[in-house]
Amino acid sequence: MKKSFPFLLAVALTACGQSEKPKQADVPTVDELAADPARLKELRQQCKTDRARLGDVLCNRVAEATRKRFYGDGKTPYTSPKEAPKF
Numbered sequence: 001m002k003k004s005f006p007f008l009l010a011v012a013l014t015a016c017g018q019s020e021k022p023k024q025a026d027v028p029t030v031d032e033l034a035a036d037p038a039r040l041k042e043l044r045q046q047c048k049t050d051r052a053r054l055g056d057v058l059c060n061r062v063a064e065a066t067r068k069r070f071y072g073d074g075k076t077p078y079t080s081p082k083e084a085p086k087f
Helices: 004-015 031-034 037-049 056-071
Strands: none
Touching: 031 037, 031 056, 037 056
16 A cells, blocks of 8 residues: 555646646737737637637737727827817
């Protein structure tokens, strides 16, 4: 019994290995996604339906690229209108 315990422990730890996730090299960058709106739209839909399969890294980058496309670079200053609004 004492001799088989380390073997069983090693087998149990090996079985609890990490599942296959997309590698960082396979995941496009935020800038690449923001530059391709068709692919971004497709990936957004896939993240909504099957986030577990795609992984958090890719879906987070898709969300960031969507935000970046919507807001832009964030460096555009607010310019008020020349005339005051009439109420």
